[in-house]
Amino acid sequence: TLVGNMLIILAIRSDPKLQNPMYFFLSTLSFADICYTTVIVPRMLVNFLSETKTISYAECLTQMYFFLVFGNIDSYLLAAMAIDRYVAICNPFHYVTVMNHRRCILLLVFSVAFSCLHSLLHVLLVNRLMFCASNVIQHFFCDVNPVLKLACSSTFVNEVVAMTEGMASVMAPCICIVISYLRIFIAVLNIPSAAGKCKAFSTCSSHLTVVTLFYGSISYVYFHPLSRYAVK
Structure with a gap:
């Protein structure tokens, strides 16, 4: 994950031809993915290799906070990339003025x-x-639902x-x-x-794949009542 995303960032930063909004959002998404993974995986690997699999309450809340932060940033960056593709395909003559650097920065700041x-x-x-009961989190990191299952109140x-x-x-x-x-889709038709048509669809296919995997996973894991939540 680190190597792949770092290579994406370096390739985009080093190539003058890639200095446009789509690649700006892609490099930012890669950076967010690095942070997102770093919040969870190092601690998980330590737990795999250690006999004592503990985390303090403050560390647990900190991990939860940054997990939610970078997960949401990913979501909003995917939306920004979809807007970018919409402007590029449906309004190409105004693309440079609509998706200017200032507007891209504002979208990033909002995200x-x-x-x-x-x-x-x-x-x-x-x-x-x-x-006040069990302090064993039935998960490999401090996600919201597993922590809520331990609450007495x-x-x-x-x-x-x-x-x-x-x-x-x-x-x-x-x-x-x-x-x-x-x-x-309407514009391409x-x-x-x-x-x-093939060229227009090809510019969107990879982004659509990521969106499907991202939102499909979120829907499956989070969009049901806490009482039905279980780690398997």
Whole structure:
């Protein structure tokens, strides 16, 4: 993961031909993926190799916070990339002015700021709970649901926030992606040549694959009540 994403970042930074919005978001996504993985995997590997598999409460909340931050940043960057593809295919003559550097920076700042606030809300809600029974997390990192399963006090507020604000924060970029690709699909169908259609679709195929895997995984793991949650 580290080598692959570092190579992507270095390739984009070193090639003047790749200094455009699509590759700007791709390099930022690679950096976020490095951080996202670093939050979880090193501690997981230590636990695999160590007999004592412990983590302090503060470290657990810190891991949870940054896991949520970088996960949400990934989500919003995928939405930004979908908007970029929509403008490039549906409005190519205004692409340079619409997707200018300032607007790309604003999209990035919004993604980071909103993700930090979203994560802080959920971590603060977890921190207000009481834990008085088992302290064994049935998971390989401090994810929200496994930690909530250990709480002695009511998790009703946490569940309501997760199913409202949490779902909205995930579905907003997802809806943005769906609308962008619907517009792209309609525009591509109007391209007269088969070669033009294939070229347009080829620029979106890799992004669509990542989006499908990302949101498919999130939907399967998180979009059901806490009472049905179990680690298998």
